Amino acid sequence: MATTSFNKKTITLENGDPAPAPQVTPPPPVAPENTFAKKPKLATTKSRKKEIPEGLWTKCPKCSTMVFDKELDENAKVCTKCQHHFAITARERIHSLVETCSFEEMDAHMSSVDVLQFQGVASYKEKLDAYQTSTKLKDAVITGIGRIGDARVALGVMDFGFLGGSMGSVVGEKLTRLIETATDKELPVIIISTSGGARMYEGMFSLMQMAKTAAALAYLGKKKLPYVSVLTHPTTAGVMASYASLGDIIIAEPGAMIGFAGPRVIKDTTQAELPPGFQTAEFLLDHGLVDAIVHRKDMKAALYTYLDFLSEGRRTRTMAAA
Ligand SMILES: [Zn+2]
Numbered sequence: 001m002a003t004t005s006f007n008k009k010t011i012t013l014e015n016g017d018p019a020p021a022p023q024v025t026p027p028p029p030v031a032p033e034n035t036f037a038k039k040p041k042l043a044t045t046k047s048r049k050k051e052i053p054e055g056l057w058t059k060c061p062k063c064s065t066m067v068f069d070k071e072l073d074e075n076a077k078v079c080t081k082c083q084h085h086f087a088i089t090a091r092e093r094i095h096s097l098v099e100t101c102s103f104e105e106m107d108a109h110m111s112s113v114d115v116l117q118f119q120g121v122a123s124y125k126e127k128l129d130a131y132q133t134s135t136k137l138k139d140a141v142i143t144g145i146g147r148i149g150d151a152r153v154a155l156g157v158m159d160f161g162f163l164g165g166s167m168g169s170v171v172g173e174k175l176t177r178l179i180e181t182a183t184d185k186e187l188p189v190i191i192i193s194t195s196g197g198a199r200m201y202e203g204m205f206s207l208m209q210m211a212k213t214a215a216a217l218a219y220l221g222k223k224k225l226p227y228v229s230v231l232t233h234p235t236t237a238g239v240m241a242s243y244a245s246l247g248d249i250i251i252a253e254p255g256a257m258i259g260f261a262g263p264r265v266i267k268d269t270t271q272a273e274l275p276p277g278f279q280t281a282e283f284l285l286d287h288g289l290v291d292a293i294v295h296r297k298d299m300k301a302a303l304y305t306y307l308d309f310l311s312e313g314r315r316t317r318t319m320a321a322a
Contacts, residue, residue, distance in 0.1 A: 060084050062255075076296045085233065085253050085296055089135070090142045090159035093192060097300050098146035098155065105144040107177060112139060112170045116203050124201040127163065135162045139170035140195070143178040145187065149304045151311075154182035156191040160234075164196035167239050171199075172209025175243060179216040179227075188226040188307050189217075193244040197237025210242035217246050226310035228303060231258050231281065231290065249306050251292045252281035253299075258290070 057066045063082035072079070076096055077086040088096075094103055111128070118124035132138060140162040146155050156178050158165045175191065182189045198206040220227055229247025231240075233256035241260055244250075252258060259279035267274055277283040284290040294302045 058086070060086075078296050083254065083295070085255060087160055087194070087233065088296075089161060090137065090157040093157045094142060094144075094146070094155065096296070097303065098148055098153075103144050103146035103155070105142060106181065107143060107174050109138060110170050110174055112168050112202070114201075115169075115205060116201065118201040118203075120201075127201070131162050135159065137162050139168065139174070140165045141171045141174050143174045145181070145185075148300060148307070151304060151307055152187055153303075153307065154178050154185075154187045154189045156189070158192060158194050158239075160194040160196075163199065165194045165239075166196055166199035166206070167209050168199035168202040168206045169209060172206070172212050175213050176209075176216045179213070179220050182225060183216075183220045183223055186223065186225060188228070188311065189220060190228045190230065190303060190307075191243060191247075192230040192232060193235045193239055194232045195235055195237070195239035195244075197239060207238065210238055213243040214246060217243060221248075226307060228306055228310075230294075230299070230303075232256050234258070236260065236262070245289070248310055249291050250289065251294050251302065251306070252284070252290045253296060254281060254293050256281040258284055 056069055058069055058072055059066055060079040060082060062084035063079060065079065065081045067079055067081070072086065077088045077092070078084070079086070111132070112124075114124045114128070116124070122130075137159055140160075141156055141158045143154075143156040146153060156175050158171070178191075179189055181187075198210070200206070217227060226248050227246065229244050229250045231244055231250065231252040233253060235244050235256065235258050237260060240258060257279055258281055261269075263274055263278055275283070281290055281293050285293055292302070
């Protein structure tokens with residue numbers, strides 16, 4: 001028979017061992033047709049899976065609910081079930097706060113110089129290039145003048161997606177220039193912070209930004225111009241120890257982690273048990289560091305109200321002087 005001779009051929013081709021011959025024999029001539037019949041079935045199930053594109057749902061890290069991405073976007077990136085505030089980019093934040101087309105960005109092209117020639121697993125220069133490509137930002141803050149309702153404001157918004165929102169010379173310089181412009185043009189300042197702290201790749205140059213921004217804010221304060229600081233998850237270290245904690249009013253987003261050193265460092269240093277909810281916005285509201293906790297959806301209205309309240313005395317004074 002033709003089939004047996006065929007089997008013999010394949011066996012000798014494979015390894016020349018005659019022993020497994022009986023096991024190889026079974027596939028009858030019908031076999032090829034069967035495999036063909038099965039293949040299209042597999043293909044259809046695969047295409048059905050492909051119909052659900054990736055990135056359509058996001059799992060909430062707090063309540064584990066799968067939230068529909070479109071729903072999340074419409075809800076200002078806040079979980080519809082438990083109100084967990086997801087991270088948002090600086091551009092998304094600006095879009096959610098200022099009137100359409102009213103934002104004029106300042107120093108958009110300012111970019112860091114690798115002064116220390118920092119070498120790590122990847123050099124600082126390589127890191128900067130990678131983050132500039134992935135975030136389409138030049139550094140971790142966007143500054144500019146925009147309008148909230150009828151109020152013109154100097155707005156600085158940090159982006160955690162750029163090197164953990166770390167403060168290097170560019171973040172410090174852009175914010176200082178923003179504050180100085182506001183002092184000059186007599187505008188209120190709003191800074192929305194999210195940061196892991198000073199940028200270690202710039203060493204002392206990043207630490208110097210703490211004093212520089214704080215000094216600029218002192219001049220703003222001398223002119224009795226309001227500054228509202230908004231703390232979002234997370235705001236820590238060098239940023240928290242400078243401009244983020246210097247607001248005339250300090251507001252925070254619900255559940256935001258706010259602090260200087262991390263809880264483990266504090267626990268090791270103080271050798272004390274930390275209270276529950278330590279370093280959360282809610283804990284700091286109870287202890288007087290934060291003035292209010294504002295839901296992201298109410299942020300624009302709240303900022304408007306606070307600025308109006310803080311500008312009241314100033315308006316009355318200018319009217320009296322005139
Ligand atoms: Zn949730």
